[in-house]
Amino acid sequence: MTITSLSVRIPAALRAKLKVQAEHNNHSMNAEIIKRLEESLTSQTERIPVVNKKNNSGNVELPAADVNRLRNVLTKAAKELKKRTD
Template sequence: MTITSLSVRIPAELRAKLKVQAEHNKHSMNAEIIKRLEESFIHQTEPTSSVSKKTTAGNVELPAADVNRIRKVLKKAAKELKKKAD
């Protein structure tokens, strides 16, 4: 993967929001921006037919991208709970 730099102008309020979220997620603003951009492309490329649906057993099927996002959130929550418990 080739890394390149990009200079952008954004409103100060948006920059402040990015900074708060980056600190909350314990990573740099650069990492926060990259994560958000990558997620936006994941959502964009998902086929529109990949909405959740109920199966005959009453279970709900979710698109793989949604399942992966839920896994990440749960893993992060578990780590935070473990830190608090220690």
């Protein structure tokens, strides 16, 4: 994993809230921010794939692993919906 730095301007009140939460969770502010960003980019069951590129036909191409994860999530969702309608 490559680590890079990022400079961000945020309101002082938000920074204060992050600091309180980081201390509560025994995290550095950096660790708290990374944890929250990761959580916001992850669904409850599966990672939401990032669109890699569009091909000439305008369709989006995804890695096979992302396609399989999406297939599994959609299959589970369809089964849940079927249970609810039966």
